[in-house]
Amino acid sequence: MRTRSERGTGRPDPGLDALMSERRHLINLAYRLLGSLAEAEDAVQETYTRWYAMSRQQQDSIENPGAWLTTVAGRVCLNLLGSARARRETYVGEWIPEPMPAHAEWVGGRADGATADPADRITLDESVDLAFLVVLESMTPAERVAFILHDVFCHSFAEVAEVVGRTPAACRQLASSARRRLRAARPSTTAAVRRAAVVRDFKQAWEAKDIDALIGLLDPDATAIADGGGRAVTFPHPIEGAEQIAYAWREIARHKPDAMTFLERTVNGQPGLVAQQDGVVVSVYAFEVAEDRIKRIWVVRNPEKLRRWTTG
Numbered sequence: 001m002r003t004r005s006e007r008g009t010g011r012p013d014p015g016l017d018a019l020m021s022e023r024r025h026l027i028n029l030a031y032r033l034l035g036s037l038a039e040a041e042d043a044v045q046e047t048y049t050r051w052y053a054m055s056r057q058q059q060d061s062i063e064n065p066g067a068w069l070t071t072v073a074g075r076v077c078l079n080l081l082g083s084a085r086a087r088r089e090t091y092v093g094e095w096i097p098e099p100m101p102a103h104a105e106w107v108g109g110r111a112d113g114a115t116a117d118p119a120d121r122i123t124l125d126e127s128v129d130l131a132f133l134v135v136l137e138s139m140t141p142a143e144r145v146a147f148i149l150h151d152v153f154c155h156s157f158a159e160v161a162e163v164v165g166r167t168p169a170a171c172r173q174l175a176s177s178a179r180r181r182l183r184a185a186r187p188s189t190t191a192a193v194r195r196a197a198v199v200r201d202f203k204q205a206w207e208a209k210d211i212d213a214l215i216g217l218l219d220p221d222a223t224a225i226a227d228g229g230g231r232a233v234t235f236p237h238p239i240e241g242a243e244q245i246a247y248a249w250r251e252i253a254r255h256k257p258d259a260m261t262f263l264e265r266t267v268n269g270q271p272g273l274v275a276q277q278d279g280v281v282v283s284v285y286a287f288e289v290a291e292d293r294i295k296r297i298w299v300v301r302n303p304e305k306l307r308r309w310t311t312g
Contacts, residue, residue, distance in 0.1 A: 033077040035097030047073040074163035081141035092230030097133040102266035130286040147178035195289045196271040218242035219293040229302030281309035
């Protein structure tokens with residue numbers, strides 16, 4: 001990071017660009033920790049607020065501002081995770097992490113109506129796979145923070161300890177526990193090409209209202225979960241079993257408006273589907289595929305979570 005040698009000249013702080021260049025990293029971190037881009041943006045804003053609340057002397061005493069910002073953002077997210085659990089207990093229906101479109105499909109801009117900043121876009125890799133984020137929701141806040149910081153962002157356990165407020169050894173145990181949860185929840189995976197083919201076949205069977213084909217693509221113990229947040233109509237409880245899901249999806253196809261179309265899209269880096277009505281995305285469908293069968297379907301219809309998918 002450049003020094004502030006030009007301070008007092010009336011010119012911009014030469015360290016500002018380097019400081020703000022950390023924003024993309026912080027957004028990526030906070031989204032993985034919180035499962036919500038809106039909450040991630042708030043957490044990063046709070047982090048920068050704390051930086052600028054310090055005196056210039058205090059700022060200059062920090063040897064590595066980027067590391068300081070990461071530590072503070074981690075602590076802010078850790079606190080938010082604790083309060084988020086309480087908020088989600090009062091959430092209407094099931095809560096699903098906010099789905100992200102691929103970069104090329106990012107058309108909505110920011111929630112306040114401003115043009116989308118590239119720094120706001122999430123790096124779409126396995127660690128933002130919606131199935132991965134759902135498993136993270138089952139972890140304790142400390143497990144989630146320790147695992148994401150160490151296993152995803154490659155911070156040492158000594159650095160993780162600064163965020164979590166525990167010893168490095170304890171943080172190592174937290175990350176290990178998180179890994180066990182992931183392995184138990186996701187014992188096998190399917191190659192990306194096959195996942196795309198399964199989702200495409202599901203779309204075609206859905207549009208054809210072909211019950212047998214739908215059942216054949218679903219794991220016998222498959223589960224479908226929907227998130228309307230009390231703002232959109234959807235099924236209120238998880239649907240379990242291949243036959244039950246197949247019949248439910250046939251009913252969706254039977255009663256869909258003429259102006260609604262189903263399209264293949266990338267959802268959090270994985271093959272998925274969206275429903276568009278009059279050109280506006282009204283539903284996002286994410287899938288977990290294992291051994292060429294669909295094990296989980298997540299349906300997000302809460303419009304608050306679809307702002308990045310819409311044009312308005």
